[in-house]
Amino acid sequence: MDYIEQAKKEIKDEWFKNHVAEIRGNEGMQVIYWGKPGSFEYRTTFVLSDNNIFIFGDIA
Structure with missing residues (x-):
């Protein structure tokens, strides 16, 4: 695995592994x-x- 692929894997699997999206709003204005x-x-x-x-x- 080259450096870029390894960095992508680390970012996905370590930095953001427990992140979730919450979407609020209605037509014309949404906040994610x-x-x-x-x-x-x-x-x-x-x-x-x-x-x-x-x-x-x-x-941070």
């Missing part, structure tokens, strides 16, 4: 919360409003 329950580590929020996407996150 993505993170590990009970933790603020590597948590990301996606706001979808009409034709716009806003991304907020934490890489």
